[in-house]
């Protein structure tokens with residue numbers, strides 16, 4: 001299996017599908033000769049031409065809307081948002097249009113559209129270029145939300161997202177673009193809505209996604225040295241969400257922690273918590289649950305502030321350790 | 332005093348020398364930022380104003396106390412032309428507690444509110460409706476202040492521009508839209524991203540008078556802006572200026588310049604706005620050593636600003652606790 005970066009894996013999925021399906025095309029700001037702000041579309045215009053790798057003006061509402069319209073007449077557009085924060089400029093098209101069209105017109109139309117772009121902090125891009133706003137879209141029926149953590153998932157999930165008959169928000173993480181992993185260049189997509197247990201453990205279940213999967217796994221190693229063994233679930237997609245996997249895990253471990261980079265307040269963590277409390281796993285819970293999240297502030301610029309905003313490996317390990325000690329879980 | 336000919340109001344040599352100083356300060360500041368990024372001393376990204384100095388300097392020279400501006404992601408030059416403190420700017424870029432935003436904002440959010448800068452902006456086009464709102468506030472209070480809304484060419488394709496332009500026009504608000512047409516929005520050339528020849532032509536669709544000006548010539552910029560400002564201040568409604576200029580450096584720190592040629596960059600550099608002003612001043616009989624001295628002083632000042640920034644403390648994490656909400660109106664801690 002070839003090794004490729006996460007960015008190359010995203011590109012590979014787009015190229016695969018474009019080679020196979022003439023309805024698929026990409027549009028966005030600076031995705032042509034520039035190759036995209038993060039290099040994700042690098043070289044694609046040479047292979048597929050300016051028509052299908054289409055540079056747009058700076059007009060997010062226009063291009064997301066154009067993606068919807070093209071989808072309605074049978075195309076399969078992929079719209080790149082240079083930073084996922086800029087989806088804010090296209091909110092009406094995403095929330096009032098793309099998400100509603102299938103439902104509102106009685107199922108007579110569907111919007112097979114992928115909106116993809118980088119989310120997350122850690123690059124010093126400050127408050128308007130570093131957000132993780134996935135919870136907003138998770139809240140809107142009609143949208144699917146995907147957040148891969150590894151190159152093979154990035155490729156496989158994007159293939160599935162492109163083939164999905166619904167609008168899918170595909171969030172890449174800036175700090176993951178350069179990580180490498182083995183990726184099979186096959187036609188097989190990864191199904192949406194299936195989480196993965198990345199590490200088995202007995203003392204607690206930690207549910208996470210995107211960049212935080214890596215940090216939680218590292219934190220789990222630190223805990224292992226102290227004698228705790230935590231299970232780590234990578235959700236991979238938030239809508240649909242693999243709650244059955246979390247329930248099954250919590251029934252075994254009896255403790256649930258959730259970690260995400262996004263601001264804690266109103267975040268995905270609350271939803272996961274509620275779903276578990278509503279489920280049969282409730283009876284198995286032996287401890288109050290724990291959320292480890294971004295601070296309830298916009299993302300600050302200065303390196304020490306930005307690092308404090310994001311859950312770090314140390315913060316995650318310490319939070320988990322304190323929690324386990326408090327709950328009297330002996331290592 | 333020597334005076335500049337062919338302009339509506341005379342420019343004294345002293346004023347021209349001031350401009351020369353300001354333009355050098357802007358250039359040296361951004362050159363220094365460029366070096367810091369190259370050395371990996373700053374994280375994040377930045378957008379340099381090098382090549383476009385005549386626009387901010389010439390336009391802002393026409394403003395009066397109480398007037399305000401809205402700035403962009405490429406905002407260092409605007410803030411310096413307003414007289415902003417380069418120490419606090421540099422400290423912000425280095426993420427220090429002594430920066431304009433206490434290190435919270437960084438390159439894209441440096442703004443000196445005390446001098447009328449309502450904000451640099453990381454979101455393309457977002458400052459334009461805000462500028463209109465500031466003008467609305469002035470108009471509702473019958474104050475004679477006006478607003479200069481700086482914008483790039485690329486931003487004119489955002490919905491925000493169109494909504495802002497129309498609002499300003501129908502309410503006859505005191506806004507001067509200054510389009511810094513540096514030929515590109517990141518890699519998108521104006522030739523490909525617009526189906527019209529001159530961006531200034533857009534204004535007609537909103538009933539806004541517009542003027543195109545050579546943005547590499549500070550005298551033209553100043554003269555055009557003076558006229559626009561005068562008309563706007565008289566209550567004639569908004570005006571749009573298209574200043575034709577060029578960005579010498581990449582769009583941001585990660586730009587390989589694949590969308591334009593070295594030749595093109597070289598050609599524009601021949602029309603350098605600082606050289607242009609220098610030639611004028613030399614023609615006026617100013618001793619070149621005097622001009623070199625001014626430049627040298629600005630190089631010194633920027634070096635001191637960098638030293639100040641490097642010596643400044645990092646912000647403490649607990650400052651975030653009180654940073655999100657204002658405690659009371661006008662809480663600008």
Ligand SMILES: Cc1ncc(C[n+]2csc(CCOP(=O)(O)OP(=O)(O)O)c2C)c(N)n1
Pocket residue numbers: 029058060082086089378404405453454455482483484485486487511513515516517578582
């Ligand atoms: C809403 C939004 N879309 C895209 C971007 C990314 N971006 C930042 S600056 C820029 C180009 C802006 O071009 P222009 O308005 O001409 O200003 P210039 O950079 O040339 O000064 C782009 C695409 C952004 N910051 N905000």
Ligand SMILES: [Mg+2]
Pocket residue numbers: 483484485511512513514515516517
């Ligand atoms: Mg531009």
